[in-house]
Amino acid sequence: MAASFMDAIRADSIVKQFGTVQALDGVSLEVAAGELFFLLGASGCGKTTLLRCIAGLETPTSGTIHFGERDVTKLPPHKREAAMVFQSYALWPHLNVERNVAFGLEERKVDKAEIRKRVGEALELVHLAGMGDRGIDQLSGGQQQRVALARALVVRPKCLLLDEPLSNLDAKLRIEMRREIRRIVKEGGLTGVYVTHDQEEALSMADRMAVLNRGRIEQLGTAEEIYRTPRTAFVSGFIGETNLIKGRTIEVRGGFVMVDSPCGPLVGRVTQPDWTPGPGEEVVLSIRPEAWRLESGGGENGVTGRILERTYLGQRIQYLVETAAGPQQVVELNPLLVRDPGEQVVKLSARHADVAVLEA
Amino acid sequence: MNRNAAIGITAVVTGLFALFFLYPAFSVIGEAFQAPDGSFTLAFIGDVFRNPVYREGLWNALALGLASTLATFLIAFPLALLSHRYDFAGRGILGVLILIPLVLPPxxxxxxxxxxxxxxxSLNALLIDLGLMNPATPYDWLANGRFWGIVAMNALHLYPILYMNVTAALSNLDPAMEQAAENLGCTPARRLWRITLPLAMPGIFAGSAIVFVWAFTELGVPLVFDYTRVAPVQVFDGIKDLTGNPAPYALVAVILVISAVVFGITKYFFGRQTSSAQPRPKGRGGEVKLTGLRSLGCAMIFAAVFLIASVPHIGVILLSLSEDWYQTVLPVALKFDHYIEALGDPLVVPSIQNSLFYASCATLVDLVLGVAIAWVIVRSTIKGRALIDALVMLPLAVPGLVLAFGYLALSQEGKPLRFLIGENGNPAMLLIVAYAVRRLPYVVRSAVAGLQQSNPALEEAARSLGAGWFRTLRRVSLPLIGANLAAGGILAFAFAMLEVSDSLILAQQTEHYPITKAIYMLLSSLGNGHELAAALGVWAMLFLAIAIAGAAALGGKRGGLFRM
Structure with a gap:
């Protein structure tokens, strides 16, 4: 599967309306050729609708979609060469594994010997060699998933669209298939768009991702960018866990802001490139549980509190710490000592760089 | 679940079935294989095939069955596809209207x-009026077009069965199945051929098998068309010399074997339900909302099929109202006299009363048995439940004529089922049993569908809160599947009201005639018999139209009723 088949995908101001429901509200994004791109969001955020617009299964109310230089907005799905892996797999029960995989090639009038060869290769790629004559209902969930993948890959699509392909698998298989899918997409040099609501899936597999909320893109970037510098409270809460503290700005200097919070002044940095809060403006601080440190000595952004709850998880301990700004989730890795819930007064601190200042 | 209750129900149902279904059916077949000295013989079967008249009758019946099935498919499949793919003006109402011809008695x-x-x-009168036909040499459409007339009547009557099956099959399809094909480069036209049609095959064949057996064994329509050279009519005529001639028995055995083989083949190849284990798809199906002319066009197609299917019945209504309808396009004058006159006829009022009584009792029996059987099939874990499931569906494969014949033979003086005949030869019990046995599959299917759709945890919750099984059934299970049961029951009732084979054969005295037999007798009486028969037919259709509208409104899940 040569890399020359891949195509960049560009969506411009896509709006999709179902009756009175606005599923997509002006979404624009660009997926580079050969990139594995994730659309991430809670159910109902519009991510599947966007994928279906790219596949041609929905027509956008307005906006355009380009594959490379070609405008495909009005092209029917069977002419797009964007192969899709469906959440339900959509394997046809009246055809066996081989015939399912061969389908797309038969539609393209590829000659018989070539079909046979390429189907064999595709099944090998997904580790199903020799299973061609099985019926669909004789396969396990994981095998069905891989047949669906082979069926999409065998036609050498310009891009590969995956709609929550792992959501019907058990946890162990899911982790295995993550690696497999990434390997196949990368080895094939495909442009992939992958829809999921599972943040771990996105963080572990994506080159870049877009977090969608209510039909809009909240943030677009690499896994690290989105986790470390969330630009909105929604993103910081959706990707990973976080503590949100409200406050008002006291002083803005460089990229850093001092904020008056219920537990005293805290300093954080602004993560949005085109926004800086004015003095006295209401803002939200986002502090990850692992950004809080529990220590007896001082440190940046010191806050005192009382331990409410403790959950021991082996490699880490989770505490819930009561502070003047409400309960804070705190995670300690490789802890020196285990603290008991009770009256004990503890000191929390967080580095300025680990505190994100967001629009309220 | 209560194992003993399940075993008890299974035993009772199996016993009832053995006595009232298997025994009569096999006794009919048995007669065909029994030489006068009691030994086994294939001679009578051989005679059937050697007799050119019977051979022709069988060929004609087969040809009628096949042609009717094909014609039914040609009507039903495009309709089902349209209503699956498109949303158009009045789809809801038209979807119900289109089902009504099923219960208008052909x-x-x-x-x-x-x-x-x-x-x-009318047709000749119209052609003569238009100057397209010479009044001196009118064309006899019925005599020359008898075969195709029967095919058309069957197809226009039976297409709703196939329509419901195909619609159900299509709506159970994961829309992603079709979208995946499109996504892989398949054009919509080819997609229909390669994906949609094969995936709908189980539904198509399940419906087609019912349609085929129905048309193959149809007695009423050929009888009215005076088409005597067809096997079911030959059997009907053969009854007259019941005592001596084994030929009708042998013919019945052949009919039964052919029907069973058709059902068996269908069940074997297409009985497996596909994709039911698949998770329900999210996202939308490929349903396209039509507007303007296209929407109107779709609606017109549905309305046209309904109107064409209703033409014979509109004819019946006209006839029942007509003063004089002879050599004219429409009746010369309309009046209500026939209705009043019909009510005065000694046949009419008692026959309506009889039919209502027979059909109501049979429906009640079906409902009680149907719920019990469905409960065993869906909720119990006993071994025999697959068997009982297959057993109660058997009446669909056995022509009504065969059973009617069996009942008749076994209810003669001194025979085992004689106890079903009341004083003065009253066949009420026998007819109720006959109706109930033949319509039971519909009620069982609908109850099974209902129970499968309702979560057993709802019943378990009631049990855990201290309700006994009967209270659970009454307060939780029945209300949950009430709509399904009502739909199945109403359908069973409607079919019982217009049952032909049992009614014609088993009701012997005028005062016990059900509606269909009364109509048949009126048709053969002189004077205004036809008009009176038509008036009675309109009364019957009125009852049935109300019944089917109720069933459609309550049913919700249509299609489940005719699945095998």
Whole structure:
């Protein structure tokens, strides 16, 4: 599967309306050729609708979609060469594994010997060699998933669209298939768009991702960018866990802001490139549980509190710490000592760089 | 679940079935294989195939069955596809209207058709009026087009069965199945051929098998069309010399074997339900909302099929109102006299009362048995439940004529089922049993569908809160599946009201006639018999139209009723 088949995908101001429901509200994004791109969001955020617009299964109310230089907005799905892996797999029960995989090639009038060869290769790629004559209902969930993948890959699509392909698998298989899918997409040099609501899936597999909320893109970037510098409270809460503290700005200097919070002044940095809060403006601080440190000595952004709850998880301990700004989730890795819930007064601190200042 | 109750129900149902279904059916077949000295023989079967008249009758019945099934498919499949793919103006109402012809008795409709296509009927009158036909040499449509007339009547009557099956099959399809094909480069036209049609095959064949057996064994329509060279009519005529001639028995055995083979093949190849284990798909199906002319066009197609299917019955209504309908396009004058006159006829009022009584009792029996059987099939874990499931569906494969014949033979003086005949030869019990056995599959299917759709945890919750199994059934299970049961029951009732084979054969005295037999007798009486028969037919259709509208409104899940 040569890399020359891949195509960049560009969506411009896509709006999709179902009756009175606005599923997509002006979404624009660009997926580079050969990139594995994730659309991430809670159910109902519009991510599947966007994928279906790219596949041609929905027509956008307005906006355009380009594959490379070609405008495909009005092209029917069977002419797009964007192969899709469906959440339900959509394997046809009246055809066996081989015939399912061969389908797309038969539609393209590829000659018989070539079909046979390429189907064999595709099944090998997904580790199903020799299973061609099985019926669909004789396969396990994981095998069905891989047949669906082979069926999409065998036609050498310009891009590969995956709609929550792992959501019907058990946890162990899911982790295995993550690696497999990434390997196949990368080895094939495909442009992939992958829809999921599972943040771990996105963080572990994506080159870049877009977090969608209510039909809009909240943030677009690499896994690290989105986790470390969330630009909105929604993103910081959706990707990973976080503590949100409200406050008002006291002083803005460089990229850093001092904020008056219920537990005293805290300093954080602004993560949005085109926004800086004015003095006295209401803002939200986002502090990850692992950004809080529990220590007896001082440190940046010191806050005192009382331990409410403790959950021991082996490699880490989770505490819930009561502070003047409400309960804070705190995670300690490789802890020196285990603290008991009770009256004990503890000191929390967080580095300025680990505190994100967001629009309220 | 209560294992003992399940075993008890299974035993009772199996016993009832053995006595009232298997025994009569096999006794009919048995007669065909029994030489006068009691030994086994294939001679009578051989005689059937050697006799050119019977051979022709069988060929004709087969040809009628096949042609009717094909014609039914040609009507039903495009309709089902349209309603699956498109949303158009009035789809809801038209979807119900289109089902109504199923319960308009073709036996009654044939009367209307006769008046339209007769030598002196509407069509010829119209052609003569238009100057397209010489009045001196009118064309006899019925005599020359008898075969295709019956095919048309069957197809226009039976297409709703196939329509419901195909619609159900299509709506159970994961829309992603079709979208995946499109996504892989398949054009919509090819997608229909390669994906949609094969995936709908189980539904198509399940419906087609019912349609085929129905048309293959149809007695009423050929009878009205005077088409005597067809196997079911030959059997019916053969009854007259019941005592001596084994030929009708042998013919019945052949009919039964052919029907069973058709059902068996269908069940074997297409009985497996596909994709039911698949998770329900999210996202939308490929349903396209039509507007303007296209929407109107779709609606017109549905309305046209309904109107064409109703033409015979409109004919019946006209006939029942007509003063004089002879060599004219429409009746010369309309009046209500026939209705009043019909009510005064000694046949009419008692026959309505009889039919209502027989059909109500049979429906009640079906409901009680149907719930019990469905409960065993869906909720119990006993071994025999697959068997009982297959057993109760058997009446669909056995022509009504075969059973009627068996009941008749076994209820003669001194025979085991004689106890079903009341004083003065009253066949009420026998007819109720006959109706109930033949319509039971519909009620069982609908109850099974209902129970499968309702979560057993709802019943378990009631049990855990201290309700006994009977209270659980009454307060939780029955209300949950009430709509399904009502739909199945109403359908069973409607079919019982217009049952032909058992009614014609088993009711012997005038005062016990059900509606269909009364119509048949009126048709053969002189004077205004046809008009009176038509008036009675309209009364019957009125009852049935109300019943089917109720079933459609309550049913919700249509299609489940005719699945095998």
């Amino acid at each position: 036996f009654v409709g044939a009367i209307g058709i006769k008046h339209m296509l007769d030598v002196d009927g």
